[in-house]
Amino acid sequence: xPSFNLKEPAVPFGSWVVVSGACGFIGSHVVDQLLKAGxxxxxxxxxxxxxxWAAQYFNKVHGSGSFELVEVxxxxxxxxxxxxxxxxxxxIHVANDMTGSQDTDIAINRAVKGALxxxxxxxxxKSAKRFVYTSSSFAxxxxxxxxxxxxxxxxFNEEAMLNAWKPKPDPETVYSASKVEVEHQIAAWIKNxxxxxxxxxxxxx
Numbered sequence: 723x724p725s726f727n728l729k730e731p732a733v734p735f736g737s738w739v740v741v742s743g744a745c746g747f748i749g750s751h752v753v754d755q756l757l758k759a760g761x762x763x764x765x766x767x768x769x770x771x772x773x774x775w776a777a778q779y780f781n782k783v784h785g786s787g788s789f790e791l792v793e794v795x796x797x798x799x800x801x802x803x804x805x806x807x808x809x810x811x812x813x814i815h816v817a818n819d820m821t822g823s824q825d826t827d828i829a830i831n832r833a834v835k836g837a838l839x840x841x842x843x844x845x846x847x848k849s850a851k852r853f854v855y856t857s858s859s860f861a862x863x864x865x866x867x868x869x870x871x872x873x874x875x876x877x878f879n880e881e882a883m884l885n886a887w888k889p890k891p892d893p894e895t896v897y898s899a900s901k902v903e904v905e906h907q908i909a910a911w912i913k914n915x916x917x918x919x920x921x922x923x924x925x926x927x
Contacts, residue, residue: 732920733851735760738810742766742797742840743817745773748856752814757784766794766806766817797836803843813844816856818900826886826896833900834907841908845917855908855923860894861901878902 733739739756743749744765753763757780767773770791780789792806797819807813818833837855844850862877882898885891905923912921 733761733812736762737812738762738764739812739814740764740766740803740806740810740844741814741816742794742803742836743815743856745776746816749816750776752816752856753780753789756814757788761812762787763789764806764810765789765791766803767791768793768795797839798832800839801843802836802839804846807843807847807850809849810844810847811849812852812854813840813850814854814856815840818897820893820897820900824890824893824896826891826899829896830886830900830903833904837904838907838911841911841921845915845919850919853919853921855904855921857905857923858898858901860898861905864895864898878905 739761741749741753741756741763742765744753744763745767749765753765753776756763763780765773765776767776770793773791777789777791781787794802794806796802797817803813815837817836819836820829821832841853841855844853860882861879862873863871863879864881879898879902882895883902885895886899908921908923
């Protein structure tokens, strides 16, 4: 039985929801909450053998057939998520491959391509109703301990976008900039594409 008392959820209980990056810290909690709510979860993974433990664990805890793995070797390849979204009604994109984060151009382009591939696959799937991009507070601002400042719904981390392109940027700054750029690119995609898919990020689209 679903643990959420919603009479008419936008995505019906029992539907398949795709989650990328589901074996990470945040992703695994997202999966657990979805399963508790009564959804079924399909995780995209680069190596299904390596992450078979996740299928064994979640199916044991939440019931056989509630969780499955689908292999997506690379998020940046065209059509990478097309098979993963088959018959799914929701997609939560958590994954963010920061390999090569010392190279801002590589890291940001990889993040953007991965997110847009996930979004486009979801938009092309007739059953899909919702797409969520898991952004970060870092998309709005860098941490500033002891400093009082205001963040608005349309505040973006311009500091990171500037510093990420300086020589030898730290990985945290590149990560922050990648989140900002992905949100910008998703907003541009929404503007340029007529889609009935409901899309959510974090800041104003």
